[in-house]
Amino acid sequence: MSSNSDDELNRRDFLKVAAGTAAAAAVATSIEGCSQSDPNLPSPLHITDEQRSWRKKGRSQVGILACQSYEEDVFETIKPQLSSLHLPDFKNKSVVLKPNMVEYREGKPVTTNPAVLIAAIKLAWHLGAKAVTVAEGPGHMRDTEYLLDVTGLGKACKEMDVPFVDLNLDDIVEFDNKNGFTKLDQFFLPKTIAEADAVVSVPKLKTHHWVGLTCSMKNLFGTVPGRKYGWPKNLLHVRGIPNSIIDLQHLIKPAFGFVDAIVTMEGDGPINGDAKHLGYIVLGQDLAAIDATCARIMKLKPTDYKYLRMAGEVVGNIEESEIDVIGPTVATIAQTYAMPITFGSNKELLKDAGSQGS
Amino acid sequence: MVSDSKLKAQDSSRALTKALDFLCLHQDATGWFPYKVAGQPSMEATAWSALALRHNLDVAKGTAQFLATNQNKDGGWSTEPAAGRSDWNSGPSMLCLRLLAAEHQEIAKNKDVRKALKLGLARLLDSRVEFYQPIARLLLLISQGPKALAYGRGWPWDPDCYHWVEPTAYNLLALKFPDLPKDELYVRIVGFANQFLLEHACKDGGWNHGNNITLEQYLPPYRLTTAEALLALQDQSENPAVQSALKYLKSLSDQDTSSLSLAVSALALIAYQQPAHQEIKYLINRQKPDGSFATSIVATALAALALQAYKDSSMHVLNLKKFSEEGAHEQQ
Numbered sequence: 001m002s003s004n005s006d007d008e009l010n011r012r013d014f015l016k017v018a019a020g021t022a023a024a025a026a027v028a029t030s031i032e033g034c035s036q037s038d039p040n041l042p043s044p045l046h047i048t049d050e051q052r053s054w055r056k057k058g059r060s061q062v063g064i065l066a067c068q069s070y071e072e073d074v075f076e077t078i079k080p081q082l083s084s085l086h087l088p089d090f091k092n093k094s095v096v097l098k099p100n101m102v103e104y105r106e107g108k109p110v111t112t113n114p115a116v117l118i119a120a121i122k123l124a125w126h127l128g129a130k131a132v133t134v135a136e137g138p139g140h141m142r143d144t145e146y147l148l149d150v151t152g153l154g155k156a157c158k159e160m161d162v163p164f165v166d167l168n169l170d171d172i173v174e175f176d177n178k179n180g181f182t183k184l185d186q187f188f189l190p191k192t193i194a195e196a197d198a199v200v201s202v203p204k205l206k207t208h209h210w211v212g213l214t215c216s217m218k219n220l221f222g223t224v225p226g227r228k229y230g231w232p233k234n235l236l237h238v239r240g241i242p243n244s245i246i247d248l249q250h251l252i253k254p255a256f257g258f259v260d261a262i263v264t265m266e267g268d269g270p271i272n273g274d275a276k277h278l279g280y281i282v283l284g285q286d287l288a289a290i291d292a293t294c295a296r297i298m299k300l301k302p303t304d305y306k307y308l309r310m311a312g313e314v315v316g317n318i319e320e321s322e323i324d325v326i327g328p329t330v331a332t333i334a335q336t337y338a339m340p341i342t343f344g345s346n347k348e349l350l351k352d353a354g355s356q357g358s
Numbered sequence: 359m360v361s362d363s364k365l366k367a368q369d370s371s372r373a374l375t376k377a378l379d380f381l382c383l384h385q386d387a388t389g390w391f392p393y394k395v396a397g398q399p400s401m402e403a404t405a406w407s408a409l410a411l412r413h414n415l416d417v418a419k420g421t422a423q424f425l426a427t428n429q430n431k432d433g434g435w436s437t438e439p440a441a442g443r444s445d446w447n448s449g450p451s452m453l454c455l456r457l458l459a460a461e462h463q464e465i466a467k468n469k470d471v472r473k474a475l476k477l478g479l480a481r482l483l484d485s486r487v488e489f490y491q492p493i494a495r496l497l498l499l500i501s502q503g504p505k506a507l508a509y510g511r512g513w514p515w516d517p518d519c520y521h522w523v524e525p526t527a528y529n530l531l532a533l534k535f536p537d538l539p540k541d542e543l544y545v546r547i548v549g550f551a552n553q554f555l556l557e558h559a560c561k562d563g564g565w566n567h568g569n570n571i572t573l574e575q576y577l578p579p580y581r582l583t584t585a586e587a588l589l590a591l592q593d594q595s596e597n598p599a600v601q602s603a604l605k606y607l608k609s610l611s612d613q614d615t616s617s618l619s620l621a622v623s624a625l626a627l628i629a630y631q632q633p634a635h636q637e638i639k640y641l642i643n644r645q646k647p648d649g650s651f652a653t654s655i656v657a658t659a660l661a662a663l664a665l666q667a668y669k670d671s672s673m674h675v676l677n678l679k680k681f682s683e684e685g686a687h688e689q690q
Contacts, residue, residue, distance in 0.1 A: 082514075105578075124654075140566070140567050141567070141580060141582070141618050142524070142581045142582060142618070143580070143581075143615070143616050143618050145617060145652045145653075145657070146581075146582075146614035146615050146616035146618075146619060147616060149615075149616065166653065166654070169393040169394060169400075169654050169656075170393075170394075170397075171397050172398070172437070172438070172441060174441075174442075186442065188437075188441055188442060198524045209573060225437075226398065227393065227402065227447075228436070228437045228441060228442070228445060228516075228517060229445075229515060229516050230445075230446055230514075230515020230519075230522065230524070230525065231515070231523070231524065231567055232515075232567055233515075234363040234514065234515055234516065234519040234522065235516045235518075235519055235522055238518060238520070240521050268573060268575065271577075272572075272573075272575050312582075340573070341573055341574070343571065349573065352572075352573075354520065355520045355569075356569055356572055357567055357568070357569050357572075
């Protein structure tokens with residue numbers, strides 16, 4: 001009797017342990033639609049011929065223009081250096097400038113500095129724009145009125161008499177994305193972006209705990225409307241941040257990038273990191289080349305980051321040999337950046353990217 | 359400009375009238391409201407605006423019909439008609455439809471509305487985040503018992519994504535107002551969603567978008583999300599996380615931050631029987647000559663709702679206590 005009872009108990013215990021083990025395994029792999037492996041692992045890129053055909057042809061140019069401080073008139077400081085650059089023709093075009101205003105954190109260089117936004121507005125006018133609009137859809141906070149106020153970006157728009165559009169609440173237009181990397185058949189994007197003659201990405205250069213760095217291409221996440229995708233725009237993480245970056249880059253086709261690399265962020269970017277002075281504006285027409293150059297300025301190897309590897313295949317140039325740098329050589333100005341803990345020896349943390357905000 | 363230290367009743371009444379007049383001007387003939395003047399339809403703007411104008415039967419009927427007509431087959435709503443799969447806008451849309459039906463018998467009896475309400479409630483069950491596939495749930499149940507499945511679960515912004523504070527708050531409001539559906543299933547769902555919010559409160563009180571801790575760093579709360587979550591958690595008023603959030607929200611009373619955050623803060627504070635004079639004073643000073651607030655019609659609608667609640671707490675459309683008392687009276 002007791003023997004039988006023990007046997008039963010053992011069998012039940014065994015079943016419970018076995019089920020527990022199986023459950024743990026199933027749980028570890030079954031978070032429906034929400035799991036994401038390390039987005040930066042050097043896995044083979046699955047790219048179609050159609051996607052490769054999107055890539056820019058020929059060499060790229062990136063300007064690195066010295067500007068030490070936001071106290072200066074940034075545009076006047078860089079203006080003498082502009083003549084040596086191939087700049088886009090904005091004559092009679094409506095230009096939308098997209099700064100980074102993802103969130104506010106007191107004392108942290110999270111957002112594009114207003115002085116840089118003002119310089120970008122002046123540059124757009126200088127290049128002949130008939131209309132300039134500043135537009136952004138903050139990623140974490142619905143409260144755009146508050147963000148415009150505390151970041152100083154609203155004041156900058158008023159000073160320059162340039163309208164601001166909250167892309168989170170803008171009218172929306174459906175974009176076909178059947179050939180995209182995210183496997184989303186369509187994207188709904190703001191009408192202001194869809195109807196612009198030229199979109200200019202005006203990001204803040206920062207480290208980024210899920211993809212290594214955020215610069216001119218990752219900044220495009222702020223064009224995705226919260227009215228459809230929420231705050232944060234979690235779908236972009238769930239479908240893979242590098243995939244989303246490249247799809248947005250392809251759909252929006254920004255004409256120009258104008259990077260605030262005067263005071264940048266290192267450590268746990270893009271929100272909780274620390275300020276790091278660099279002292280440059282980085283600009284150009286090939287956003288892949290801009291981001292790859294900024295990575296090198298941060299002493300990062302572009303091919304270590306999946307979104308840049310993908311950009312090198314389907315957006316533009318990321319190889320140093322294909323990029324003409326106007327300004328100081330990268331080696332002379334590069335600085336070592338403290339990286340987020342996600343890029344330390346333990347890459348397991350990167351698996352959390354899907355459930356986190358920016 | 360409200361300049362003296364004491365807010366006069368006529369200041370808030372005047373501001374309310376102007377805000378409601380502004381909203382009336384921007385309803386489309388087919389019942390919807392846009393996010394911005396002359397914009398496309400927005401389900402969210404429609405929901406909050408119609409709630410602010412709920413006493414106007416024509417407005418309410420137009421909106422109820424619009425929402426019922428433009429409900430997706432799965433029972434949810436997209437940000438505007440034909441804008442892809444159902445998304446977080448289902449929460450505000452459902453909240454609006456339920457409250458309009460509670461306000462007007464004529465709407466409650468409408469066949470289309472009744473069908474939409476039934477479908478909408480069913481979708482609230484199906485659209486929550488699910489972390490485990492059925493086999494994993496079964497194995498968890500076998501190995502660890504029912505407690506293993508009692509994890510906090512809220513709602514995502516978009517299908518197949520994680521749960522976040524704001525969509526969870528909107529869907530909780532849609533389930534709790536005017537009253538929780540009788541079925542035990544809804545009680546359990548509300549319990550899990552409450553649990554999710556309570557577990558994701560920030561360390562020192564309040565809520566942000568939903569990441570209270572990331573990569574070993576505690577993240578700070580936001581004013582707006584804290585107020586939204588507090589509105590959704592009125593039935594948990596004694597919970598320490600709720601009390602802590604309320605303390606955080608009250609600590610911001612002297613900060614004139616934005617129309618949206620002031621309006622929702624006032625709604626939350628009044629719902630918890632706390633003073634909101636300062637919030638309302640700042641809010642009124644932000645009103646534009648045409649009666650609007652900020653640049654979105656949602657901000658104006660929420661400001662109008664806050665001004666109604668301030669004027670008379672029995673007019674507070676998101677005051678759970680009021681609905682509980684009304685329900686008790688009806689039962690008597």
